[in-house]
Amino acid sequence: MIRARGLVKRFGEFTAVDGIDFELHRGESFGFLGPNGAGKSSTMRMIGCVSPPSGGELSILGLDPVADGAVIRARLGVVPQEDTLDLELTVRENLLVYGRYFGLSRETIRERTAHLLDFVQLSDRAEDQVEPLSGGMKRRLTIARSLINEPEILLLDEPTTGLDPQARHAVWDRLFRLKQQGVTLILTTHYMDEAEQLCDRLVVMDRGKIAAERSPRELIERYSTPEVLELRFEPDRHQVAADKLASVPAERREVLADRILLYVTDGDATLAAVRSLGLEPLTSLVRRSTMEDVFLRLTGRRLED
């Protein structure tokens, strides 16, 4: 449904997206994972046909986003990074106004509004002004609004950034249902748990380039170990401990500012080896590898820095 080849976006001297290739198929749930400034939003804006590419090829629904932007956008749903709701209108009016942008009849909008508000659990707030709603409610309303034209592809730019954990889970739950219904999703995120939960296929972006592309599980299998041992020492012992740990067998080790990570197959066995060296960490944690580890491995940086 979307095909990009050598896609580039420049802003003056700055290259935000530096020649990326990707393809998106119908019914897929596709994610761009990366830190702020990786080029995720610029890519999304190009797909949303509100940002002409500076180079390369991009085809959406078989059409050219520059020449056929209006036609493509009629078939997309967009949840932008920052809400663009009309705060002074009511919840219902926001859907009415937006539905009209697509040329939908008042009747159609009314029917869909009832259904969509039910879906995002805002039916009881239909006649309320948007301004005082919580961030999570506004986000859910934006999602409802993006579905008013029954889009073939739903674009979500950091759908849960800035939400508290509870509100985030509510949004994830709704998005997961959409995915189950077969809606094609494309989302950007810098939360690895979001990417793991919602995406069938992930692109890891860093500094405008694609660092890796696979399913979350494959990425973890390929770029990390089954388990990770996280060790924390007193700050003044941190570096000494890091040096000593070099003798502990591990596929890879990462010395972060506050923690030391050992990438191994068996975390408990490694912890025993650490202790046998006479090192007693303040805290230790054996956990499974996550997308965060993949990201660290691929880019040498943490996601939420």
Added chain:
Amino acid sequence: MAACTRELTRPALPGAVFAVRELRFWLTDYRRTWRGSIYSSLLNPLLFLGAMGLGLGSLVNAHGDSSIGGVSYLTFLAPGLLAATAMTTAVGESTYPVLASVKWVKTYQAATAAPLRPADVFHGHMLFVALRLTMNCAIFLAVAAVLGAVQSPWALAALPVAVLTGVTFNAVIEAWAITRSRDTSFAVIFRFGMIPLFLFSGTFFPITQLPAWLQPVAYLTPLWNGVALCRSLSLGTATLGGALIHVGYLAGLAAIGVAVGNRTYRRRLYV
């Protein structure tokens, strides 16, 4: 594949359809505030025509009316104020609402995430302002007529002229306002653009009273062109040639504003 592509490719709708969709958005928004806006549209001509036209006018008339064309000051003033009201309405609607739409609330971006293009958003907003201008100017003209400030039935034709004057300001200032990232320069426009025009474009006194070197400048201002034509229509002294020049000048400026705005809106909304 070919069949699939043909099915997918639907011709885009004409821009006017999209502009009307944006107009409907503004109308939905306006539904909340229209009552208040009607009161101020009524109050504005009552205050100005009362204080300046009747109050100050009694002093002016006492000194003879030859310099203002042998009519009462109220009659002289009303059509000038009509055009000036169109200007102030237009400037108000073309500044803060534009920055609110593109920066503070981002309703423009909501529209361009849907099928609307930047130019559609611009034109739709202009349609709404044109509607507001028509309402405001019609109310003004009605109040002026009730106060006896209108001499000729041609004054009805002053309504579209006043609206055109406003549309000209609207087009030019919106085209510029969309390029702003902060609202500080709006105050400058009000203080050093709108108020001097308001005072020195023949609204309150004929520009023949201005120093000779300043008069050519006044002739070039869009407000004077609007004031002059509204006044001659209201007094029943308009000529076809003069009317065409004024209308042509205003329409030409408006067209430039629209052409520039099509570009500046695109540049701001398609980053």
